[in-house]
Amino acid sequence: MVGAWCFADHMGPADVTENSGLDVGPHPHIGLQTVTWLIDGQVLHRDSLGSEQVIKPGQLNLMTSGGAVSHAEEATGQYRGTLEGIQLWVALPEGTRHGTAAFEHHAELPQGELEGAVVTALVGDFGNLVSPARHDTPLVGADLNLHGSATVPLRPEWEYAVVVMEGALGLDGQSLAPGKLGYLGQGRDELRLDVREPSRAVLLGGKPFEEPIVMWWNFVARDRAEIDAAYASWATQDDRFGKVRSTLPLIPAKAPYWQESQGPR
Numbered sequence: 001m002v003g004a005w006c007f008a009d010h011m012g013p014a015d016v017t018e019n020s021g022l023d024v025g026p027h028p029h030i031g032l033q034t035v036t037w038l039i040d041g042q043v044l045h046r047d048s049l050g051s052e053q054v055i056k057p058g059q060l061n062l063m064t065s066g067g068a069v070s071h072a073e074e075a076t077g078q079y080r081g082t083l084e085g086i087q088l089w090v091a092l093p094e095g096t097r098h099g100t101a102a103f104e105h106h107a108e109l110p111q112g113e114l115e116g117a118v119v120t121a122l123v124g125d126f127g128n129l130v131s132p133a134r135h136d137t138p139l140v141g142a143d144l145n146l147h148g149s150a151t152v153p154l155r156p157e158w159e160y161a162v163v164v165m166e167g168a169l170g171l172d173g174q175s176l177a178p179g180k181l182g183y184l185g186q187g188r189d190e191l192r193l194d195v196r197e198p199s200r201a202v203l204l205g206g207k208p209f210e211e212p213i214v215m216w217w218n219f220v221a222r223d224r225a226e227i228d229a230a231y232a233s234w235a236t237q238d239d240r241f242g243k244v245r246s247t248l249p250l251i252p253a254k255a256p257y258w259q260e261s262q263g264p265r
């Protein structure tokens with residue numbers, strides 16, 4: 001983990017055609033927020049709260065699962081071209097992880113400039129840029145659109161990581177390219193990024209998360225029993241996760257591996 005950030009999925013770049021897009025059918029979540037940020041293309045979000053929201057580059061979709069939510073991420077049906085983005089998950093703290101689900105769309109986010117970079121605050125505060133997105137623990141997520149080398153201010157008491165989406169960065173004398181997460185730890189008050197080609201990266205940071213989590217499939221919990229219960233609810237389609245109005249088929253959960261290892265019953 002990096003603060004409460006517990007998952008990063010760099011999507012694409014991929015071609016969206018008449019017949020294919022992101023196409024992630026309805027599936028459940030517990031104990032987390034999904035933070036969706038695109039740098040190219042469009043995605044349609046639908047969830048069990050009844051939300052239906054197209055997201056485009058520069059905008060943020062943020063879904064808070066609380067104790068249970070389900071959603072689908074689909075092609076819009078109209079968009080053709082490249083799709084690229086990142087979906088990040090944030091673990092919810094004890095105080096809100098059993099709470100009600102919620103969804104936010106932010107069509108505009110605060111943007112500022114550093115020497116060498118345009119910075120967008122996705123979640124949390126970056127200097128005087130304050131994102132309107134909900135966050136339940138101290139953290140930051142910021143898009144760095146880099147056209148030259150940059151020095152990024154950090155808080156020594158927080159831990160940080162960098163995910164490169166396009167281009168490549170030099171960081172502590174090492175090269176960081178797409179497909180890897182550069183973990184920076186704590187104790188830095190700034191970060192120097194050496195940039196030789198236009199690059200796009202996401203900075204993740206936060207106060208180290210104090211509650212040990214158990215994460216399996218789409219579930220963030222504190223123990224296996226909570227995950228067993230969520231799995232059973234999805235597998236039996238009881239009413240815990242609600243219904244998503246989607247044309248895509250439900251994504252089935254595989255039984256947690258610790259159930260498999262108990263052998264035949």
Ligand code: MN
Pocket residue numbers: 027029034071218
């Ligand atoms: Mn999801």
